Amino acid sequence: MPVHIYGQGARMPEILKIAKKHKLTIIEDACHALGSEYKKTKIGDCKYSDMAVFSFHPVKHITTGEGGMITTNSKTIYEKLILLRTHGITWDPDKLVNKSHGPWYHEMQELGFNFRITDIQCALGISQLKRVKKFIKKRIEIANTYNKEFRINKNIEIINSPEDCKNAHHLYIIKVKNGKIRLNLFNYLKENNIFCQVHYIPVYWHPYYQKLGYKKGICPKAEKFYEKIISIPIYPSLEKANQKKVIKKMKGFYAK
Numbered sequence: 001m002p003v004h005i006y007g008q009g010a011r012m013p014e015i016l017k018i019a020k021k022h023k024l025t026i027i028e029d030a031c032h033a034l035g036s037e038y039k040k041t042k043i044g045d046c047k048y049s050d051m052a053v054f055s056f057h058p059v060k061h062i063t064t065g066e067g068g069m070i071t072t073n074s075k076t077i078y079e080k081l082i083l084l085r086t087h088g089i090t091w092d093p094d095k096l097v098n099k100s101h102g103p104w105y106h107e108m109q110e111l112g113f114n115f116r117i118t119d120i121q122c123a124l125g126i127s128q129l130k131r132v133k134k135f136i137k138k139r140i141e142i143a144n145t146y147n148k149e150f151r152i153n154k155n156i157e158i159i160n161s162p163e164d165c166k167n168a169h170h171l172y173i174i175k176v177k178n179g180k181i182r183l184n185l186f187n188y189l190k191e192n193n194i195f196c197q198v199h200y201i202p203v204y205w206h207p208y209y210q211k212l213g214y215k216k217g218i219c220p221k222a223e224k225f226y227e228k229i230i231s232i233p234i235y236p237s238l239e240k241a242n243q244k245k246v247i248k249k250m251k252g253f254y255a256k
Contacts, residue, residue, distance in 0.1 A: 196231055
């Protein structure tokens, strides 16, 4: 289950090669990556995977309030997903196991779920799709401005995308020198009404996974990365004046 974190495409050809060797199913986590591209393919077209999942949470590229979607090129997987999303029930006469009792007859063939997105949410999502190119263009413009301003700052490390990847920038992440500086910067920005965040705490650091026996130190690179990262504002309605304020305050923090 490779994750296209922050909108940055994972190395899918290499992952596909491993999956084929071990006969694994690949499910792409594309929740951050609507509109992103990898090697001139759209993330979610499933060229390198069996399925891809997207999120339509309010902070994502488009929103339906909540919910999401799954894409696949497999008819078998598609039909299974259609079955599972509605309690494992089918009304399709060609798929019935037992003899039909009449036009009302249906069968529960799997222990499915109640995972149907509502028609109202779908209508909102469709209206958002008509604007998604504009949203993504704005995110990329904001990211490019940050890159230009921070690239020459020795105290800030920007995270560049490879040339073969178009990042739709769900988030904009920078790395600072260490955790102490990150905490001071976080508080400084908050005091100046700039709301930042940290994405993400290593999953196995949470109490649930600690109770299962997972210990700190098992993923040292992820932990080292976490200690230095901070997310700063990026969203389509971010005005240039407000972005300039973020940049000015960031520079002011290091000028102290």
